[in-house]
Amino acid sequence: MLLVGNGPLLSLVPGSPYQNDGAVAISGALIVDVGPTHELKARYPEAEWLDARGMLIMPGMTNTHMHLYSTFARGMALKDPPPGNFIEILQRLWWRLDKALTLEDVYYSALVPLLDCIKSGTTTIVDHHASPHAVQGSLEIIARAAEETGVRTCLSYEVSDRDGEEIMRQGIEENITAIKKYRGKEGLLSATFGLHASLTLSDATLAACREAEADVDSGFHIHVAEGTEDVENALERSGKRVVERLADHGILGPKTIAAHCVHITEREISILKETGTMVVHNPESNMSNAVGCSPVGDLLAAGVPVGLGTDGYTSDMFESLKVANLLRKHASGNPSSGWVEVPAMAFDKNSIILSKFYTHPVGRLEPGAYADIILVNYKSPTPLNADNWFGHLLFGFNGALVDTTIIGGKVLMRGRELLYLDEEAIAAKARELAARLWERF
Numbered sequence: 001m002l003l004v005g006n007g008p009l010l011s012l013v014p015g016s017p018y019q020n021d022g023a024v025a026i027s028g029a030l031i032v033d034v035g036p037t038h039e040l041k042a043r044y045p046e047a048e049w050l051d052a053r054g055m056l057i058m059p060g061m062t063n064t065h066m067h068l069y070s071t072f073a074r075g076m077a078l079k080d081p082p083p084g085n086f087i088e089i090l091q092r093l094w095w096r097l098d099k100a101l102t103l104e105d106v107y108y109s110a111l112v113p114l115l116d117c118i119k120s121g122t123t124t125i126v127d128h129h130a131s132p133h134a135v136q137g138s139l140e141i142i143a144r145a146a147e148e149t150g151v152r153t154c155l156s157y158e159v160s161d162r163d164g165e166e167i168m169r170q171g172i173e174e175n176i177t178a179i180k181k182y183r184g185k186e187g188l189l190s191a192t193f194g195l196h197a198s199l200t201l202s203d204a205t206l207a208a209c210r211e212a213e214a215d216v217d218s219g220f221h222i223h224v225a226e227g228t229e230d231v232e233n234a235l236e237r238s239g240k241r242v243v244e245r246l247a248d249h250g251i252l253g254p255k256t257i258a259a260h261c262v263h264i265t266e267r268e269i270s271i272l273k274e275t276g277t278m279v280v281h282n283p284e285s286n287m288s289n290a291v292g293c294s295p296v297g298d299l300l301a302a303g304v305p306v307g308l309g310t311d312g313y314t315s316d317m318f319e320s321l322k323v324a325n326l327l328r329k330h331a332s333g334n335p336s337s338g339w340v341e342v343p344a345m346a347f348d349k350n351s352i353i354l355s356k357f358y359t360h361p362v363g364r365l366e367p368g369a370y371a372d373i374i375l376v377n378y379k380s381p382t383p384l385n386a387d388n389w390f391g392h393l394l395f396g397f398n399g400a401l402v403d404t405t406i407i408g409g410k411v412l413m414r415g416r417e418l419l420y421l422d423e424e425a426i427a428a429k430a431r432e433l434a435a436r437l438w439e440r441f
Contacts, residue, residue: 002026002409003044004373005037007052010389011365012059012347018386022057026371029186029408034365050411052375055403056384059363060123060372061317062350065221065259065280065309068127068142071109072434073097076441086227086291094130095162100440101131106138108430110145115423116315117151119416120399123372123407124152124354124362126257126280126309128194128221132163135170139178143189149421150412152372154357155182156194156221161205168205172212179216183357188408190357195222195251198242199233206249219255219356222246224279225268226260227291243268252277255356259309261299262292269295269302278305278353281345283327284320285311293331296341307353308345316399321346325394343390375404 005023011034023040025033025047033040041049073093083089101109106129117125131138139155146153155178159171171194178191193213195201201209213220225231225242234242243264246252254276261272261279272279281294299306310320321342328338351363361369378401384392405413412419 001032001044001047002050002371003040003047004050004057004375004406005040005052007055007057007375008384009034009365010056010058013364013366014348018384018389024057024365024371024373026406026409029371030360031365031367031369031371033367050404055375055377057365057373057375059365060374060405060407061121061346062124062354062363063117063122063309063315063317063320064126064257064307064350064353065282065311066113066125066127067129067312068110068113068125069098069101069106069129069131070094070312071112071430072101072105072437076434076438079441085229086289087229089289096441097437098130099132099163100437101134103131103134103137103141105433105437106131106134107141107145108426108433110142111149111426112430113312113315114145114149114151114153115418115421115426118149118405118407118412118418119402120316120318121374121376121402121405122151122315122317122399123374123405126154126156126192126221126354126357128156128158128259130158130160130196132160132167135167135174139174139191143178143182146188150188150407150410152188152358152362152370152407153190154354155189155191158194158196159205159209160196160200161202162196162200172209175218176212176216179218183216183218184359186359191218192255192257192357193218193220195220197223197226197230198245199230203237203249206246206251210250217255219253219257220251221257222251222259224258224261225263226286227289228263231263241265241268243271247271247275254278257353259311260286260291260294262286262294264295266298269299269304272299272304273302278307278349278356280307280309280353281324282309282311282313283324284313287323287327288313293327296328296345297332297337300341300344305349305352306345307350308342317346318393318397318399321394339390342394371406371409373406374402376401377403
């Protein structure tokens with residue numbers, strides 16, 4: 001048993017989110033008790049003691065839409081003229097990058113951001129992968145990287161028509177294999193059924209994916225109305241907008257993640273609500289791609305669960321918190337916006353989304369939840385309490401302040417030192433592989 005205590009504790013449990021001095025008792029991969037430090041030390045005298053030394057104790061951050069494969073784009077110069085719109089970004093960057101990936105590239109492009117997750121206090125991600133010329137075995141390679149780093153990861157492969165029927169079929173099989181192996185099982189890994197986006201999926205492919213998914217009842221993970229091009233394509237194909245088209249094909253539902261949902265109407269919000277579909281907002285990526293801003297206020301008001309992700313833009317969810325808050329204010333024209341919506345997305349709704357994929361709660365410090373805990377070396381310059389903790393996270397926290405990261409009861413980083421991984425060696429190999437990929441690109 002491990003006992004972590006002697007610091008202010010942010011449990012994120014509704015009704016009792018914060019206490020001035022707390023501790024967490026861990027047995028195996030799960031939390032078994034939470035309470036005042038002196039009480040838990042008396043209750044578990046034989047437990048190994050990890051002294052927080054006044055650092056804030058909180059659940060690890062979570063990211064419900066991530067692209068680990070995007071790593072090797074960092075610093076890469078495009079040979080073509082700069083893309084002028086979203087579809088050109090896809091064509092000139094991402095669809096060329098994913099085609100160039102080998103299975104070894106997939107492994108190292110996963111290791112690097114997973115290390116970044118540990119260092120920035122992100123303990124769970126929902127990944128969305130693509131490597132059309134290395135489909136078979138790609139999710140198992142990412143699973144290996146997740147298990148070696150210790151980061152909780154939900155796997156999926158984004159099925160698409162853009163590389164032909166054979167590769168599309170391989171993507172379906174890759175999803176089904178991972179779902180059968182990892183979904184609903186104990187451990188760090190889970191899986192769902194990935195789809196790219198409506199604009200790269202024919203009616204026949206959507207039907208094939210729906211038929212395959214029916215055997216595993218996993219739901220889907222798909223980009224929805226990220227750019228206007230997705231909407232225009234759906235209208236041309238079906239005479240209906242993206243959400244309507246996907247609903248007609250049985251893709252939406254209470255186990256499905258619809259990432260982005262930038263260009264959606266009031267009617268589409270109603271469909272998302274009626275089907276119980278989950279949405280994930282990715283503010284930094286949407287701003288970078290100049291595609292607009294998801295109507296998260298309207299979605300949340302309608303009762304749609306909206307989580308927070310990064311779309312691969314960063315591993316640091318504290319960074320995503322800040323940008324989500326700013327974008328919400330900017331888009332609404334209301335400086336009071338963001339105070340309710342952003343913590344709801346990052347903490348409440350992300351936990352709800354992750355409950356669809358994991359057997360125990362994620363993102364809260366409570367008995368029965370996964371022991372995914374971070375210690376943040378934050379010296380509060382003003383009073384910190386149950387009413388204002390989010391203001392401190394928003395304006396005072398960043399990933400570099402994370403001192404200790406624990407996932408599934410295992411201490412992965414302590415004193416900013418990674419305990420089991422050679423970051424320099426991993427980065428060196430990644431640079432070597434990235435240089436080769438850039439030559440092929």
